[in-house]
Amino acid sequence: MKHIISALVQNKPGVLAHVAGMFAARAFNIDSLAVGRTEDPELSRMTIVVIGDDRVVEQVRKQLAKIIPVVKVQDFAGKDVVAHDLLLLSVAATPEKRPEIVAVVEMFGAKVVDIGPKSVMVEICGPETKIEAFIDACRPYGIKDVVRTGTVAMGRQANIKVKIEK
Amino acid sequence: MSKNSTSGDSAAPQPIIKQGSQIIVDTLVEQGVEIIFGYLGGVVLPLFDKLYDAPIKFIIPRHEQGGCHMADGYARATGKVGVVVATSGPGATNLVTGLATAMMDSIPLVAITGQVRTDLIGNDAFQEADTTGITRPVTKHNVIVKDVRDLARTIREAFYIASSGRPGPVLIDIPVDMQIAECVHEPPSHVKLPGYKVRTKGHAKQIAMAAAAINVSKRPVVYAGGGVIISNASDELRKFAEKAHLPVTTTFLGLGAYDQNRPESLDMLGMHGSAYANYAVQESDLLIAVGSRFEDRVTGKLKTFASKAKIIHIDIDPASISKNVHVHIPVVGDAKAILSDLTKAVEYRDRTEWFDQIATWKEKYPFRYDDKGAEIKPQYVIEELCRLTKGEALIATGVGQHQMWAAQFYRYSHPRQFISSGGLGTMGFGLPAAIGAQLACPDATVIDIDGDSSFNMTLTELSTAVQYKLPIKICLLNNGYMGMVRQWQELFYGKRYSCSSLENPDFAKLADAFGAVGISVDKKEDVAAALEKMLAETGPCLVDFKVAREENVWPMVASGKSLHEMDGLDIFESMA
Ligand SMILES: Cc1ncc(C[n+]2csc(CCOP(=O)(O)OP(=O)(O)O)c2C)c(N)n1
Ligand SMILES: [Mg+2]
Numbered sequence: 233m234k235h236i237i238s239a240l241v242q243n244k245p246g247v248l249a250h251v252a253g254m255f256a257a258r259a260f261n262i263d264s265l266a267v268g269r270t271e272d273p274e275l276s277r278m279t280i281v282v283i284g285d286d287r288v289v290e291q292v293r294k295q296l297a298k299i300i301p302v303v304k305v306q307d308f309a310g311k312d313v314v315a316h317d318l319l320l321l322s323v324a325a326t327p328e329k330r331p332e333i334v335a336v337v338e339m340f341g342a343k344v345v346d347i348g349p350k351s352v353m354v355e356i357c358g359p360e361t362k363i364e365a366f367i368d369a370c371r372p373y374g375i376k377d378v379v380r381t382g383t384v385a386m387g388r389q390a391n392i393k394v395k396i397e398k
Numbered sequence: 399m400s401k402n403s404t405s406g407d408s409a410a411p412q413p414i415i416k417q418g419s420q421i422i423v424d425t426l427v428e429q430g431v432e433i434i435f436g437y438l439g440g441v442v443l444p445l446f447d448k449l450y451d452a453p454i455k456f457i458i459p460r461h462e463q464g465g466c467h468m469a470d471g472y473a474r475a476t477g478k479v480g481v482v483v484a485t486s487g488p489g490a491t492n493l494v495t496g497l498a499t500a501m502m503d504s505i506p507l508v509a510i511t512g513q514v515r516t517d518l519i520g521n522d523a524f525q526e527a528d529t530t531g532i533t534r535p536v537t538k539h540n541v542i543v544k545d546v547r548d549l550a551r552t553i554r555e556a557f558y559i560a561s562s563g564r565p566g567p568v569l570i571d572i573p574v575d576m577q578i579a580e581c582v583h584e585p586p587s588h589v590k591l592p593g594y595k596v597r598t599k600g601h602a603k604q605i606a607m608a609a610a611a612i613n614v615s616k617r618p619v620v621y622a623g624g625g626v627i628i629s630n631a632s633d634e635l636r637k638f639a640e641k642a643h644l645p646v647t648t649t650f651l652g653l654g655a656y657d658q659n660r661p662e663s664l665d666m667l668g669m670h671g672s673a674y675a676n677y678a679v680q681e682s683d684l685l686i687a688v689g690s691r692f693e694d695r696v697t698g699k700l701k702t703f704a705s706k707a708k709i710i711h712i713d714i715d716p717a718s719i720s721k722n723v724h725v726h727i728p729v730v731g732d733a734k735a736i737l738s739d740l741t742k743a744v745e746y747r748d749r750t751e752w753f754d755q756i757a758t759w760k761e762k763y764p765f766r767y768d769d770k771g772a773e774i775k776p777q778y779v780i781e782e783l784c785r786l787t788k789g790e791a792l793i794a795t796g797v798g799q800h801q802m803w804a805a806q807f808y809r810y811s812h813p814r815q816f817i818s819s820g821g822l823g824t825m826g827f828g829l830p831a832a833i834g835a836q837l838a839c840p841d842a843t844v845i846d847i848d849g850d851s852s853f854n855m856t857l858t859e860l861s862t863a864v865q866y867k868l869p870i871k872i873c874l875l876n877n878g879y880m881g882m883v884r885q886w887q888e889l890f891y892g893k894r895y896s897c898s899s900l901e902n903p904d905f906a907k908l909a910d911a912f913g914a915v916g917i918s919v920d921k922k923e924d925v926a927a928a929l930e931k932m933l934a935e936t937g938p939c940l941v942d943f944k945v946a947r948e949e950n951v952w953p954m955v956a957s958g959k960s961l962h963e964m965d966g967l968d969i970f971e972s973m974a
Binding site: 241242245246249250253254257287290291294295297298299300301302303304 | 530535539540541542591594715
């Protein structure tokens with residue numbers, strides 16, 4: 233089963249290597265990993281999607297928390313969250329095919345962000361199921377390239393907040 | 399350049415500008431460091447220059463691995479943080495085994511490595527290695543210092559992290575230019591580590607639940623690990639077991655946490671543990687794990703481990719709980735605080751039936767060996783050593799059969815008395831660890847019970863023992879084999895002894911060449927006299943006991959078997 237784990241980490245060199253190394257050393261399975269700044273310049277947030285049963289994911293959570301620069305860990309399993317991926321997809325599109333593709337794009341609430349002579353680049357954001365469905369819908373036209381961010385997530389009620397001592 | 403200064407200066411009101419190397423030394427002194435183990439090299443020369451007149455004793459091993467094990471032995475014998483220094487590149491990579499050994503057994507170390515100049519990092523400079531990258535999985539934490547102003551704080555944090563919570567090694571990588579750069583030496587302030595929280599006191603509700611389970615239990619067993627020793631909780635453990643009336647078994651690393659001479663001691667459990675401990679655990683209705691981590695060599699087959707028991711697990715590391723077995727009542731915190739709270743809440747119970755059952759097992763299956771022949775049995779040497787030292791010596795070991803016999807046949811009564819690499823099983827640990835322990839406890843009788851192959855790995859440190867006039871003793875149980883490997887080949891590979899015997903040097907002569915006393919013994923009747931002579935020596939002394947070559951360690955729970963499925967018990971009975 234997939235779990236989304238959110239970790240607040242100190243913005244220090246080596247944190248990513250430490251987290252990635254721990255996953256490899258303990259044979260945990262990362263599905264995706266997204267890292268970005270937070271509103272606090274001293275903290276970053278890692279959103280990690282892991283595959284495993286509850287026991288494995290409990291270990292993941294605890295082992296993450298053990299890493300010194302990891303400040304807070306939260307497992308979103310069973311929580312009400314917004315979980316989105318961002319996808320950039322380049323699909324083959326001759327001028328004749330373009331209207332058809334744009335219709336698909338609009339149906340999915342996606343956005344054309346670049347148009348080339350033989351292809352268009354589309355941006356879509358949303359839950360994984362929607363992203364997968366969009367990729368499937370584009371496949372018949374010929375997908376040229378796909379870039380995905382990995383999931384980021386936020387709890388609907390209250391996301392974890394930590395104020396760092398200054 | 400400022401003159402060498404000591405910790406007193408850090409409290410002075412005027413900001414003091416110092417070189418990084420001086421800040422390192424002064425911060426180490428401030429942290430109470432009295433002794434450092436380490437080896438020189440180009441990028442630690444500024445540091446060594448300042449150590450030249452520092453109030454810190456410096457021990458130079460013959461190899462950085464030896465230095466790291468010495469710091470480890472020192473830490474195990476005292477509970478203080480061991481400190482080791484090495485140069486960049488090969489110096490740092492030579493520490494890896496020592497760090498991993500300490501990591502697996504939760505031993506507090508601070509390792510300081512030199513690094514190439516910051517502007518050279520990443521350029522494959524001479525003796526450059528990605529030390530923090532290499533050591534990340536074998537340390538509790540590591541950092542590279544890239545601003546001299548972070549130096550003092552980083553060292554203070556390293557000591558705090560190494561020694562608190564579940565202890566472990568922390569490495570600080572310090573580029574040589576950071577040792578030369580100058581800055582204000584800030585006085586110590588509150589350590590700020592937002593991602594590091596240590597829970598000491600156990601949750602009151604969990605403790606109450608544990609106490610209730612203990613009070614109704616009919617067949618309880620305490621299973622105490624190295625965590626009891628680390629948290630200095632032996633007294634609390636004894637009071638707890640006494641008050642609630644509980645039998646106590648320890649893990650290999652827990653040896654000494656509970657006085658083995660007490661009647662309720664079940665000695666060690668696990669793969670080569672006592673039959674009575676293993677049976678008791680398997681039959682228990684309540685297993686009280688304290689500072690232990692359900693390692694595979696302890697549990698045997700997980701599915702059948704203590705399958706009738708409810709499990710209480712007291713541990714400071716939340717990640718240890720329910721990692722291998724499902725725990726019913728976890729109590730996270732320091733063993734000392736929790737045991738003391740728990741003792742208040744438990745009540746004495748007779749449990750006559752249970753203790754009678756245990757007594758029957760104890761009587762039927764004590765640790766035994768066949769001593770009828772003329773050969774020197776390794777177990778006999780250890781029994782004699784225990785008798786002659788009244789069970790009071792500090793014992794270090796290598797890894798292999800001799801290590802298991804040292805665990806089975808010496809009787810430990812104090813914490814920090816048994817110093818051995820349990821988790822990683824590092825051959826070559828014994829001699830340098832004994833050196834570190836002897837430096838920590840100058841008046842103690844420190845004995846390295848070693849195997850011939852293990853000893854071969856780090857024997858160069860004999861030279862260190864001689865240089866510093868350390869009266870360590872080495873009891874070499876020389877079977878001319880990698881005995882433990884040979885035993886497995888005998889049992890599981892049809893006696894095909896592939897590559898498991900070595901051609902050894904004459905160890906007594908070798909000791910002699912190093913400037914130590916060397917004795918060789920090949921007759922059983924000479925064993926006691928040789929041990930007495932060894933113990934009377936005022937300097938380092940090695941006795942090479944030519945022991946029975948193909949002796950096996952019994953009992954044994956073969957890999958994948960349940961804890962109660964021990965081989966060798968029939969052999970025990972035939973010896974009775
Ligand atoms: C550094 C290292 N390499 C290999 C091993 C695997 N190993 C475990 S016990 C052993 C043999 C030990 O032989 P010896 O020190 O003579 O002890 P004995 O078993 O004969 O008492 C070996 C090779 C190990 N534990 N450590
Ligand atoms: Mg041997």
